[in-house]
Amino acid sequence: MSAPRIAHSRLFPRRLHHWLTTVALALLVGFGLTTPVRAAVSDRFVVDGVPVDFVMSPGIPLVDVIVSFDAGSRRDPPGKAGLAALTRTLLTAGTTQHDEQVLSEAFADLATELTGDVDPDRATLSWRTLAKPEIRTAAAALVAEVLSDATFPDAVFAREQARMIAGLRDALTRPEVLAERAFTAAIYRDHPYGQLTTEASLTSLTRDDVVAFFKRHYTRATAQVTIVGALTHDEAAALARTLIAALPSGEALPALPPVPAPASTPQTIVRDHPSEQTHWAIGMAVLSRDDPDYFPLLVGNWILGGGSFSSRLMHEVRERRGYAYSVYSALEPLAQPGPFVIRLQTRGRHADAAREVVAATLARFLAEGPTPEELALAKRALADGFGLRIDSNRKLAAFLSVVGYYRLPPDWLERYPEAVRAVTLEQVHDAFRRRFDPNALVWVRVGGAGDQPNAPSSASNAPPAPDAAATAH
Missing domain, CATH: 3.30.830.10 (Metalloenzyme, LuxS/M16 peptidase-like)
Incomplete structure (x- = not known):
């Protein structure tokens, strides 16, 4: 099947940069040229x-x-x-x-x-x-x-x-x-x-x-x-x-309520939009900054959808079926559980089929876990490539501010590569099975009306009403 036409997006330069970075990282890992982690103990x-x-x-x-x-x-x-x-x-x-x-x-x-x-x-x-x-x-x-x-x-x-x-x-x-x-x-x-x-x-x-x-x-x-x-x-x-010196002493702020528990059944939210592309956002709240499963989930996510062209989602959704130019998963940790989200965009006529492939790929990953080869590649990419992420003062300061603000251990950055290398197949599989419930996922679908049979030719030029009401199933 030929790859579907993907509408131009303002996100393309970011995706191109992500692709080029991944290719460069793969070459660096392959030739053993990655930068060692700088001394980053706070x-x-x-x-x-x-x-x-x-x-x-x-x-x-x-x-x-x-x-x-x-x-x-x-x-x-x-x-x-x-x-x-x-x-x-x-x-x-x-x-x-x-x-x-x-x-x-x-x-x-x-x-x-x-x-x-x-x-x-x-x-x-x-x-x-x-x-x-x-x-x-x-x-x-x-x-x-x-x-x-x-x-x-x-x-x-x-x-x-x-x-x-x-x-x-x-x-x-x-x-x-x-x-x-x-x-x-x-x-x-x-x-x-x-x-x-x-x-x-x-x-x-x-x-x-x-x-x-x-x-x-x-x-x-x-x-x-x-x-x-x-x-x-x-x-x-x-x-x-x-x-x-001139800041007031102030008072500690009240603690926030816990993040609500995920629903017990899948939730699908559909919003109309005249675009040709359907945008999917799929996931749930999972990861906090100090989560004990942080590194197993980090490595597993790289295998599932964070590793660009080497990820399972990319292989199944793009390479095998041509449903999307880009599909990826991300963990976005916060003080309280932050989102795990799978994002992709596809032509409206492929929206349902793409959803089925994503669901099947995630279900298989939860049931079987990663392969030894996938784990080895993920650990090399994450551990060996980490030095490139803190190879300037500005980058290091950005990471260090996260370590400091969330009160992570002072040597967290220096220990990062070894913590990644220590992750096992069993830890990844166990963490994903415990933390991800397919029945608790939220599936959000927006757009695609402009790529349906008999769609008006002018649909792509008509913006939706701001924040149009959602339909939940």
């Missing part, structure tokens, strides 16, 4: 009540710093989804000493890159600067000003709120976004991880909401600092102290 200490994870990296005269706060989207109040993201966006909108433009120029004058992000668990402020003492100290003082003295101007608040609403409206026309939202809501239901940003929730936000969220969540009690660069221990401690 020097962990506490500065004024804030945990700090530091790795000395003297080879490059730069410093990478990530400040994390328990201020992710899980902390959005009910009905206020989007507040965490808006607050983080507005952090650099000005302080009592510098307006937005002057603040941006001040960072530029110090050759300091300032970025950040919000995920379900945390909000981050990341910055890179020169290790030269007078520059790094001035940069740290400026970042400290942002973290303690943000003013959230009314005009900038209105601008960014409008920008988020416009971005959401656009996102809700895309089938892959609709699938992801429906999947998240289905597996987490009324848990904070399942609260979705809507136009109504964004419209309801006020500047007072942002100020209150900032005061409650950007404190020493919720903070963690990661530093990688050409510094000594004492210099790193002094840098951290400058960063947090």
Whole structure:
């Protein structure tokens, strides 16, 4: 069977990069040219009540710093989804000493890159600067000003709120976004991880909401600092102290409720969309950051769907049947169980057949487990290729901030390759059988109406109503 035509997607460059990375990794593994893991044991200490994870990296005269706060989207109040993201966006909108433009120029004058992000668990402020003492100290003082003295101007608040609403409206026309939202809501239901940003929730936000969220969540009690660069221990401690000096002490935030148990029967959610491609998102909540099954599940997922062209899903869905250009599975660990998800897109006429192949492939993997050859390939790829994932200060800081924020052992990164190599066939098979129940899976299907018999030729040009109602079976 010839491969079906796959509509062009904005995700193609990412998939091409993933494919090229996998090919390069295979070549490196095959020729024994993979990079050894850098010394990545964290020097962990506490500065004024804030945990700090530091790795000395003297080879490059730069410093990478990530400040994390328990201020992710899980902390959005009910009905206020989007507040965490808006607050983080507005952090650099000005302080009592510098307006937005002057603040941006001040960072530029110090050759300091300032970025950040919000995920379900945390909000981050990341910055890179020169290790030269007078520059790094001035940069740290400026970042400290942002973290303690943000003013959230009314005009900038209105601008960014409008920008988020416009971005959401656009996102809700895309089938892959609709699938992801429906999947998240289905597996987490009324848990904070399942609260979705809507136009109504964004419209309801006020500047007072942002100020209150900032005061409650950007404190020493919720903070963690990661530093990688050409510094000594004492210099790193002094840098951290400058960063947090003006932060209020704050209070620990309340624990979140447990993630709801999976349903006892499979759930299928169908959303109409005029696209030719059907987007599937299939899975359940499984893996936390400190999960004792972390490494068996990691290795097993690589074999099932995480290993690109070497995975079972790719072989069965794409290579044997030509149903999809890309199909993969992913584990997305969080503080509480994060998603295991299989994602693929296929022509609408192949949607049901592709589902059957995915179900059969997963069922066989759960029943039989991996083969010795699959296990050996997965362990070599994951263990030998890990050094490439932390081969720069910036990459190392990103991984180290995860280790620090989730309070994983300080030597977690250094032990990663050996932990992978120690995984056995029995451990993979046992972990998947215990943790995955085919009857508990959520199956989300969005789109494909434009690739059905007698489909209107103009269907692909008509966007759906935003967040159209789902049909559950």
